[in-house]
Amino acid sequence: MTEERKFRDPVLANRIAEKIRSVAPKNDTIKICHVCGTHEWIISHYGIRSLLPKNVEIIAGPGCPVCIVPAAEIDEAVNLALKGVTIACFGDVLRVPGSEISLLDAKARGADVTVVYSAMDAVRIAKGNPGKDLVFFAIGFETTAPSTAVEVIKKPPKNLSFLISHRLIPPAMEFMLGIGDLHIDAFIAPGHVSTIIGLEPYEIFPKVYRMPTIIAGFEPLDILIAIYMALKQISEHKAILENEYKRAVTWRGNIKAKALMSRTFRVVNGAWRGLGRLPDSALKLMDDFIEYDAREKYGVKIERGRDILPGCQCHLVIIGKIKPTECPLFMKACTPQKPIGSCMVSSEGTCRIWARNMLPYFAH
Amino acid sequence: MCLAVPAKILEINGDLAKVDFSGGVMREVNIMLVDARVGDYVLVHAGYAIQVLDEKEAEETLMLWREIMEIKDAGAP
Numbered sequence A: 001m002t003e004e005r006k007f008r009d010p011v012l013a014n015r016i017a018e019k020i021r022s023v024a025p026k027n028d029t030i031k032i033c034h035v036c037g038t039h040e041w042i043i044s045h046y047g048i049r050s051l052l053p054k055n056v057e058i059i060a061g062p063g064c065p066v067c068i069v070p071a072a073e074i075d076e077a078v079n080l081a082l083k084g085v086t087i088a089c090f091g092d093v094l095r096v097p098g099s100e101i102s103l104l105d106a107k108a109r110g111a112d113v114t115v116v117y118s119a120m121d122a123v124r125i126a127k128g129n130p131g132k133d134l135v136f137f138a139i140g141f142e143t144t145a146p147s148t149a150v151e152v153i154k155k156p157p158k159n160l161s162f163l164i165s166h167r168l169i170p171p172a173m174e175f176m177l178g179i180g181d182l183h184i185d186a187f188i189a190p191g192h193v194s195t196i197i198g199l200e201p202y203e204i205f206p207k208v209y210r211m212p213t214i215i216a217g218f219e220p221l222d223i224l225i226a227i228y229m230a231l232k233q234i235s236e237h238k239a240i241l242e243n244e245y246k247r248a249v250t251w252r253g254n255i256k257a258k259a260l261m262s263r264t265f266r267v268v269n270g271a272w273r274g275l276g277r278l279p280d281s282a283l284k285l286m287d288d289f290i291e292y293d294a295r296e297k298y299g300v301k302i303e304r305g306r307d308i309l310p311g312c313q314c315h316l317v318i319i320g321k322i323k324p325t326e327c328p329l330f331m332k333a334c335t336p337q338k339p340i341g342s343c344m345v346s347s348e349g350t351c352r353i354w355a356r357n358m359l360p361y362f363a364h
Numbered sequence B: 001m002c003l004a005v006p007a008k009i010l011e012i013n014g015d016l017a018k019v020d021f022s023g024g025v026m027r028e029v030n031i032m033l034v035d036a037r038v039g040d041y042v043l044v045h046a047g048y049a050i051q052v053l054d055e056k057e058a059e060e061t062l063m064l065w066r067e068i069m070e071i072k073d074a075g076a077p
Helices: A010-023 A037-045 A071-082 A103-108 A119-128 A145-153 A169-177 A191-197 A204-209 A220-235 A255-264 A287-292 A294-298 A350-363 B055-068
Strands: A030-034 A056-060 A086-089 A113-115 A134-140 A160-166 A186-190 A213-216 A241-243 A265-272 A276-285 B005-013 B016-020 B026-030 B041-045 B048-052
Touching: A010 A220, A010 B055, A030 A037, A030 A220, A037 A056, A037 A186, A037 A220, A037 A350, A056 A220, A071 A086, A071 A103, A071 A134, A071 A160, A071 A294, A086 A103, A086 A119, A103 A113, A119 A134, A119 A145, A119 A160, A134 A145, A145 A160, A145 A255, A145 A287, A145 B048, A160 A276, A160 A287, A160 A294, A169 A186, A169 A191, A169 A204, A169 A276, A186 A191, A186 A220, A191 A213, A191 A255, A191 B041, A191 B048, A213 A220, A220 B055, A255 A265, A276 A287, A287 A294, B005 B026, B016 B041, B026 B041, B026 B048
Parallel strands: A030 A056, A030 A186, A086 A113, A086 A134, A134 A160, A186 A213, A213 A241
Antiparallel strands: A265 A276, B005 B016, B005 B041, B016 B026, B041 B048
C-alpha cells in the first residue's frame, strides 16, 4: 500500500466510524466546526458526514480565503485595474463579486488582469515588463502570507506593489464563539495554516473557552480521527488542544516563515465579507515597505462595499449558520457556472463544494 | 488557496527547487521558507514550500491510529 493509500485505508476508516458512533453522545446535538475550505472539500467529497451519527453535525466556518475577501477590497483592485494598472491575482479571485463588478468584468472592459500561480510569478512579470505598473492582489490566510513576505522583503522592482488582503484564522475562530446561537462544541483547526503558526495560537480555545480543539490533516482518515478525538474529549468533558497532523505541524510552527511575516507585516483590524470588521484579524505592510503598499502608492482606500447581493445568504453560509441547501438561490439562481455569492465562486467555497459534490442529485 | 500538496525535492538551486508531485508532475518551487534537503518531502502551497514533512511522524501516526482503533495487525499493508 502506498503512503497515500495508507491514509485512505477503507478498513481503518470503517473502524474509526464505528468508534465515532460508540463514543458520540447519544442524545445531545453536537456541532463540530472546521475552518478550512480544503477540509470542507475532503468532508464533502468523501461523504464523511454520512458516516456520522445523526446528532453529530460538522459545520464549515470562515475558512475559504477567497470567499471572505470583502467587496470593498475587490473594489480597490477593480478601481486600480480600470485606472490602467495591471492586476496579478490568483485564479479564484477573478470572479469574486465586488460592489458593482468583479475583476473578470473589469477585464472584459479592457482592463489588464492576469492570473498568476504565485507571488513569485508577479515578481517575474514585473521584472520582465519594467514599463508596466503591476499590483499583486495578495489574498489568503497565514498559509499564503509568508510567500508575500518573501517577495516584499527581497525588495522587488519598483513597478510592483501589493494590495494586501491577508487575513488571520484564530481571530475568526474567536469571532465564531461570540455568535450566541451557533453553539459550537469543538473546533477542527486548519492543518496548513497551522504548519505556519503552530499550536500556540489555539491554546486560548481550550483554556479560555473550554473548547476541544484538534489540528487536523487533509486525508479522509485525518478528518475522521480528528472527529473521533473531538467526540472523545466531549464525552469525557475535557477541553484539550490536540495535534492530529504531527507529520506537518509542530508546536512552534514554521519559525522562519513567522519571522519573515513579523518583519514584513503588522496586525490590524480587518473586514471579512458579510461579517464586519474583526479585531486583529488582518495584515498590513510595515512602514519600512510602504513604497510597496498599493493603497498608499495609488491613493486607493475603499472603506465600504456591498458584500452580499439581495437574496444571497453567503454571510450565513460562511459562518456555518445555514447549509448551502438552505439558501433560496443555491443551484437555482446561483450556480458554479453563474455564481452570485463568493461562496459559489471559489473552489474552496462551501456552496461551490456542495454544488460540485451534489451535482448528480441536481441533474435529475 | 488553503490547499498544499506534498512533493519530493529532486534538485536545489539557491532559493528554488525542482520538485516532483508524483505521477510525473514536476515544478520549480521556492524553498526560502523551509530548511529542506534533496529527497525531503515538502508541502507546497502557491509555489512555495511551507513545511518539511516528517516521514517518521507519518509512520508513527499510522501506527498510533491502528493502536487507538485496536487493529491488531499494526503495520500491515
